[in-house]
Amino acid sequence: MNLKNKNILITGGTGSFGQNFLGELLKKNLNKIIIFSRDELKQYNLKKKYSKNKNYNKIRFFLGDIRDEERLNLAFKGVDIVIHAAALKQVDTAEYNPTEFIKTNILGSQNVMSAAAKNNVKKVIALSTDKASSPTNLYGATKLCSDKLFVAANFFLGQKIFTVVRYGNVEGSRGSVIPLFISQKNKNYLSITDKEMTRFSLSLKKSVDLIFWTIKNSVGGEIIIPKIPSYRILDLAKAINQNCKIKVVGIRPGEKIHEEMISEHESRNTIELKDKYIVLPKFIDGPHEFNIKKMENYYYKKHHAITIKNSFVYSSQTNQKFLTMKELKKIITGLEQNQK
DSSP states (O other), X not given: OOOTTOEEEEETTTSHHHHHHHHHXXXXXXXXXXXXXXXXXXXXXXXXXXXXXXXXXXEEEEEOOTTOHHHHHHHTXXXXXXXXXXXXXXXXXXXXOHHHHIIIIIIHHHHHHHHHHHTTOSEEEEEEEXXXXXXXXXXXXXXXXXXXXXXXXXXXXXXXXXXXXXXXXXXXXTTOHHHHHHHTTTSSEEEESOTTOEEEOBOHHHHHHXXXXXXXXXXXXXXXXXXXXXXXXXXXXXXXXXTOEEEEOOOOTTOOSSOEEEOXXXXXXXXXXXXXXXXXXXXXXXXHHHHHHHHHHHHHHHSOOEEOOTTOOEETTTOSOBOOHHHHHHHHHHHHHHHO
C-alpha cells in the first residue's frame, strides 16, 4: 500500500515505538497522522518534541482508551491504516493484575478490530511480542489471544486487512533490560535474574522499517517475524561495565530464561524469506484454504519464500546469530548518547 495522502492512526502512539514511528511518518507525504493514547502528559510532551517540525500540522492528538469502543469508532473515521501498538506489557505486573491485562490486551484489541471493520479501514498492523509464542506468563497469553483475534478476523469478518507483526525486545524501550543496566552502570553491581538468560534484540529503527515493509507488502492473515540477533545477558552486563559484580536476583513471576518467536507447532505453516519468517494462517474449510494458497503463492513468487522444516523452533537460545561484545557496546553507546 502506498502511503501518499493516506490517514494513519497509531494506538498507544506515545510509547517508545509510536514516538519513533511518528518521526519517520512526518517524512512521508501523508495527509494526517493520529496519535491515539490515554496519557495526556505523554501527548503534551510529544507535542513539544515535534512542534517545530514542518509537518506538525498533520498530527492530531486523540485522547482515549482502546477499552472504549465508542471512542475508537470516532477516532477511526476516515482512517486508512491503523498501527495497533497499545498494550499493557510488564510481565510481573500482569501476574498480579490479570484482569486489567485481559481488558486492555484482549478486549481492547477486539475493540480495535471491530472499529476498523465498521469504519472500512484498509489495513491494520497489530504489534505483538516474542512472549506470545508458547506463553508461560499472563502477558504473553493475552498477546497470543490478541494475535489469534486479528488473524481470525480476516476470515470471520471477510475483510483481508489484519496482519500481526511479532518481534523481540526493542533496544532501549521503556521497561527493557538495557536502560536498567545503564542506570546501574556506576554502582558496584548489576542485577540479573538468571545467568543463563538470552534475549532477542531489535533496534527501534529496524522495528519502524519492519512496519513500513508490512504496510507495503502484507496480504492479511499472516504473522510477520523478523530475523534478528540474540544476546546473552551476561555478555550484556559485561558490555555495560566489565568490572561490575553480578547480583543474581532470581526469575521474576512469569519470566522465561529464553524467549521464542516461532514454536515447533507454528513451524508447520511457516515460510522463510531472506530476512523474515511468515507464519501463515490455517483453517479447515475449502474457501479459506484457497485464499491461504493464494497467499503462499504470493510470498513464494514475489518474495522468493522457501519452506522450513516442521521441527524448526526460532528461539533466542538456538538462534544462529548472537551479538558480539563489540556490537553490544555500540548499541549501549548509541542509547546513552540519545539519553543526553
